[in-house]
Amino acid sequence: MTVLRCETMPVRSQQDVVAVRQSVRSFAVAQGLSLVDQTKIVTAASELARNTLDHGGGGTARLEAVSDNGRTGVRLTFEDRGPGIADIARAMTDGFTTGSGLGLGLGGAKRLSNDFDLWSRTGEGTRVTITRWK
Amino acid sequence: MDRIPILRMGQFLIVSIQVDMHDRLALTLQADLAARISQTGAHGVLLDISSLEVVDSFIGRMISNIAGTSRVLDAETVVVGIQPAVAITLVELGLSLPGVRTALNIEKGMAMLREATAGFEEADAAGRNSLSECDDDSAAL
Numbered sequence A: 001m002t003v004l005r006c007e008t009m010p011v012r013s014q015q016d017v018v019a020v021r022q023s024v025r026s027f028a029v030a031q032g033l034s035l036v037d038q039t040k041i042v043t044a045a046s047e048l049a050r051n052t053l054d055h056g057g058g059g060t061a062r063l064e065a066v067s068d069n070g071r072t073g074v075r076l077t078f079e080d081r082g083p084g085i086a087d088i089a090r091a092m093t094d095g096f097t098t099g100s101g102l103g104l105g106l107g108g109a110k111r112l113s114n115d116f117d118l119w120s121r122t123g124e125g126t127r128v129t130i131t132r133w134k
Numbered sequence B: 001m002d003r004i005p006i007l008r009m010g011q012f013l014i015v016s017i018q019v020d021m022h023d024r025l026a027l028t029l030q031a032d033l034a035a036r037i038s039q040t041g042a043h044g045v046l047l048d049i050s051s052l053e054v055v056d057s058f059i060g061r062m063i064s065n066i067a068g069t070s071r072v073l074d075a076e077t078v079v080v081g082i083q084p085a086v087a088i089t090l091v092e093l094g095l096s097l098p099g100v101r102t103a104l105n106i107e108k109g110m111a112m113l114r115e116a117t118a119g120f121e122e123a124d125a126a127g128r129n130s131l132s133e134c135d136d137d138s139a140a141l
């Protein structure tokens, strides 16, 4: 896998979440994703950025334009050094929330992406990586 | 921008969201709308989201909450102009906006609202009629 371009953004405020959505959109457009695929990855990014802010206490978003065996895509990594997720399987279940949300963010982000990877350790933090291919 | 404008047209309130809202802005709109419905006694809310390129779970929840709160305050909500890509994404995200009426565009949305609130007009008219009957009765006495 080759990284053609990358950008790291802070996720420390609600305005940062808006800025992440907008930058993910421009990466997706530049990589030639269809309008529906752009919308899917921007929506997934919005869910994950909000989790980084609300549950992880803030962190970063890394945006990458990638290519692999002739296909191109957008890969996003959301990382924080927050409390981590105690029970990942439960957190992934639709409807499970420790906050006041709908509990759709993680499951929804997975469904809206082609590749989904979640790493988390209690007391250390959380890292979620998703990719949407053209 | 720290507020989404709410326009009034007769017995309806009209909101057109033209910016990528951060979460607090969405919560402010929800509260402002509830206040305006109760102030004005509006019977309908038209929520135009045709400019929204993304509806995530937070905005989806805001839309459901607006429809739910309006109903409790005796007003109908119609959401108009959801972009096709947004609709596809919403379903995959797992949000089906239960209990939220939708229409393709503002014109159809207004027609839907008029139809949904026609009962209010009839009730108002009936109220006036019975009042004038009373007047007639008292005049006859």
Ligand SMILES: Nc1ncnc2c1ncn2[C@@H]1O[C@H](COP(=O)(O)OP(=O)(O)OP(=O)(O)O)[C@@H](O)[C@H]1O
Pocket (backbone or CB within 6 Å): A047, A051, A052, A055, A056, A080, A082, A083, A084, A085, A091, A092, A096, A097, A098, A099, A100, A101, A102, A103, A104, A105, A106, A107, A126, B057, B058
């Ligand atoms: N970065 C994170 N750090 C710590 N906990 C997290 C993180 N992301 C998710 N979680 C945990 O996983 C749960 C499920 O997350 P998910 O995004 O699916 O739902 P939610 O954020 O609670 O609600 P919604 O996203 O629908 O508004 C959260 O309630 C939280 O407990």
Ligand SMILES: [Mg+2]
Pocket (backbone or CB within 6 Å): A047, A050, A051, A101, A104, A105, A106
């Ligand atoms: Mg979430």
